[in-house]
Amino acid sequence: MRNFKNTRNFKNIKDIRKFAIKKTKEAIKRNYANEEFVLIQAINAYNELSKSYNLFFERINEWFGLYFPEISLTSINQLNEFFKGFENKNKLEINDFYRVFDDKSKAEAIYQKYLNTSGRNLEENEKKLIIMFLKYIKNTDETLKNFEEYLKQTSNKLMPNTTYLTDEKIAAELLNKAGSLEKLSIMPSSTIQLLGAEKALFKHIKFGSKPPKYGVLFKLPAITNAKRNIRGKIARLYAAKISIGLKGDIISKRFIAKELKDSIDKTLEKIKKNN
Amino acid sequence: MRNFKNTRNFKNIKDIRKFAIKKTKEAIKRNYANEEFVLIQAINAYNELSKSYNLFFERINEWFGLYFPEISLTSINQLNEFFKGFENKNKLEINDFYRVFDDKSKAEAIYQKYLNTSGRNLEENEKKLIIMFLKYIKNTDETLKNFEEYLKQTSNKLMPNTTYLTDEKIAAELLNKAGSLEKLSIMPSSTIQLLGAEKALFKHIKFGSKPPKYGVLFKLPAITNAKRNIRGKIARLYAAKISIGLKGDIISKRFIAKELKDSIDKTLEKIKKNN
Numbered sequence: 001m002r003n004f005k006n007t008r009n010f011k012n013i014k015d016i017r018k019f020a021i022k023k024t025k026e027a028i029k030r031n032y033a034n035e036e037f038v039l040i041q042a043i044n045a046y047n048e049l050s051k052s053y054n055l056f057f058e059r060i061n062e063w064f065g066l067y068f069p070e071i072s073l074t075s076i077n078q079l080n081e082f083f084k085g086f087e088n089k090n091k092l093e094i095n096d097f098y099r100v101f102d103d104k105s106k107a108e109a110i111y112q113k114y115l116n117t118s119g120r121n122l123e124e125n126e127k128k129l130i131i132m133f134l135k136y137i138k139n140t141d142e143t144l145k146n147f148e149e150y151l152k153q154t155s156n157k158l159m160p161n162t163t164y165l166t167d168e169k170i171a172a173e174l175l176n177k178a179g180s181l182e183k184l185s186i187m188p189s190s191t192i193q194l195l196g197a198e199k200a201l202f203k204h205i206k207f208g209s210k211p212p213k214y215g216v217l218f219k220l221p222a223i224t225n226a227k228r229n230i231r232g233k234i235a236r237l238y239a240a241k242i243s244i245g246l247k248g249d250i251i252s253k254r255f256i257a258k259e260l261k262d263s264i265d266k267t268l269e270k271i272k273k274n275n
Numbered sequence: 276m277r278n279f280k281n282t283r284n285f286k287n288i289k290d291i292r293k294f295a296i297k298k299t300k301e302a303i304k305r306n307y308a309n310e311e312f313v314l315i316q317a318i319n320a321y322n323e324l325s326k327s328y329n330l331f332f333e334r335i336n337e338w339f340g341l342y343f344p345e346i347s348l349t350s351i352n353q354l355n356e357f358f359k360g361f362e363n364k365n366k367l368e369i370n371d372f373y374r375v376f377d378d379k380s381k382a383e384a385i386y387q388k389y390l391n392t393s394g395r396n397l398e399e400n401e402k403k404l405i406i407m408f409l410k411y412i413k414n415t416d417e418t419l420k421n422f423e424e425y426l427k428q429t430s431n432k433l434m435p436n437t438t439y440l441t442d443e444k445i446a447a448e449l450l451n452k453a454g455s456l457e458k459l460s461i462m463p464s465s466t467i468q469l470l471g472a473e474k475a476l477f478k479h480i481k482f483g484s485k486p487p488k489y490g491v492l493f494k495l496p497a498i499t500n501a502k503r504n505i506r507g508k509i510a511r512l513y514a515a516k517i518s519i520g521l522k523g524d525i526i527s528k529r530f531i532a533k534e535l536k537d538s539i540d541k542t543l544e545k546i547k548k549n550n
Contacts, residue, residue, distance in 0.1 A: 025393040033341060033395030041338040045408065048334060052327040059323060063316040066308060118300040120308030129425050133320065136418045143411045150404050 036181045039154045043172035046147040053140045060133060066120050070113040073100075076137055083131050086122065161245030164257035165238065165264070166220060173216045174242075185250035192246075193217060193239035217242075222268065230275045237267050311456045314429045318447035321422040328415045335408060341395050345388040348375075351412055358406050361397065436520030439532035440513065440539070441495060448491045449517075460525035467521075468492060468514035492517075497543065505550045512542050 010016045057076055064071075064079065073079050078100055085096035092114060097107040122130075148168075155168035158181065162171040177195040178184035184192075194201055196215025204211045213232035217223060223234050241260045248256045285291045332351055339346075339354065348354050353375055360371035367389060372382040397405075423443075430443035433456065437446040452470040453459035459467075469476055471490025479486040488507035489498060498509050516535045523531045 028393050029395070033393075035398075037341050038338075038395070038401055041334065041341065042404065045331070045334050045338070048327070048330045052323070052330070055323045055327070056320070059316065059320050063313075063320070066312050066316065118303050118308075120304070120313070123310075125425065125428065126313055129317065129421065132418065132421050136414060139411060139414055143407065146404065146407050150400065153400065 034181075035154065036158055036175060039151070039158060039172050040176050040179075042147060042150055042154070043169070043176050046144065046151060046169070047173075049140060049144050049147065053137070053144060056133075056137045056140060060130070060137060063130065067122050068114060068117050068119045070117055070119075071110055076134070076141065080134050080138060083127075083134055086127055087131065090122070159246070159249045160255055161248045161257040161260065162242055164255075165242055165245055165261060166217070170216055170219055173219075177216060181250050185246050187243065187246075189236075189239040189243035192243050193235050227275070230271055233271050233275075234268065237264060237271070309456075310429065311433055311450060314426070314433060314447050315451050315454075317422060317425055317429070318444070318451050321419065321426060321444070322448075324415060324419050324422065328412065328419060331408075331412045331415060335405070335412060338405065342397050343389060343392050343394045345392055345394075346385055351409070351416065355409050355413060358402075358409055361402055362406065365397070434521070434524045435530055436523045436532040436535065437517055439530075440517055440520055440535060441492070445491055445494055448494075452491060456525050460521050462518065462521075464511075464514040464518035467518050468510050502550070505546055508546050508550075509543065512539060512546070 010019070060076075060079060061073070064073065073082060081100045082092075082096070085092045085099070092111075094108070094111050097111045097114070098104065101107040101110065151168045151172050155163040155171040159171045159175065162174065166174075174192065174195055175181060175184055178187060187195075194212060194215050195217075197212035198215070200209070200212035200215075203209045214223060214235035217235050217238055220234075220238060222238070223231050226234055241264050245257055245260055248254045285294070335351075335354060336348070339348065348357060356375045357367075357371070360367045360374070367386075369383070369386050372386045372389070373379065376382040376385065426447050427443045430438040430446040434446045434450065437449065441449075449467065449470055450456060450459055453462060462470075469487055469490050470492075472487035473490070475484070475487035475490075478484045489510035492498060492510050492513055495509075495513060497513070498506050501509055516539050520532055520535055523529045
């Protein structure tokens, strides 16, 4: 309402109403149309895509087992290469296996398994369906990469300190759990430490199970790779520095992550020495 | 072992072993490499894809609301058409709305809403990401259609009676829940009626909640569209006829679905009259 007096003289109540609606719309736009909400949509879409990708990959792997139960292929690229051989013919040759496996002797061993497989014959219509499904899974993978690119850009833009200390996905996920940058910026470090562990926290409060030590932050390599007994300590350390970094991201708009990271590294060494 | 004596004279134990392994492999192939298992993989992939599709669609709809909270688009085709307008320019024109909506006056009303939107401005990198995501969702839709085609072919081939009485997805889903055609063919009709309602059934047995009336069969339009009080009866009727049809599908290999359908229709009429 601060511009209310200066801007114009209202002749009647209708003008006032119009003006008030306009101002409210602008306020809504200011508060609910920020880039952070796009980042939240993007990290959610990314999570859903990546869950689906895993489902699809497990499915195609199980399916593949009907035809060649003796062979196990570990990546979607290997599966793709394998089925590429089928696109123009019905039987694979040794060259197809050289294409799939870098190791020549491994390729030959698997070719032998392929020749003596007790699996099902690959029928024409099933072949088509599988190759189509594999292409789709590949497309899912590319879509994921496009999202990763966006997450990287935008997390670094909106939360440079937090992204530097963690990574673009963890930063976006923290924002997602908090709901907005403003809410995130005023959270105490203990809340940040447990963001994403709400279920375990309430189980602890209600039924007295062990309290959680970390939520989203568990994805930090520093925690994942640490010994069990110091993981909680490391999570607390990171949460403390992230909460300082967030103030730099959102309130003072300063990049202070390098100093924070140095401080984390020093304390990490101490923790590892003493435990 | 029936061919054991006639086929050859074994000189030593090694030959016998080789022969036994070969026969076993053949038996495995006979029992576990049937087309029905491909159908099971396909219906599972279809279900996972269709769940993912719904997730993606909900996501893009919510996301869209950031930019145009006043406009609601109900299908992925509308969303696609809407964003097509953005591919070469930054603002939509009235013609773009004529393209999306068949109804001219509706298009104009929504164009007005578009002009006065209180949503976020569509930035270049977000536009790219959204258009890419929409293409991916479209691709998911096409993949689903390819799977539907396969399900139709194969359900009709393996379970012509059951598919005629229900549809290709319900037939494949029944097979999926049962695990194999053989198991399905010897199931009593009461089991078929409850296939897919295992959770509710065990809840009933353990905690005394209401017993379920149908599982997979709920997707039958005859049941979905019926009044609540006769749904259980209709499910029992269908299950009885399906179990007869399955014997025709799997054991006697006869197409008897037309007679069964007639009998269902007659009894349906009676049920509707009396309730």
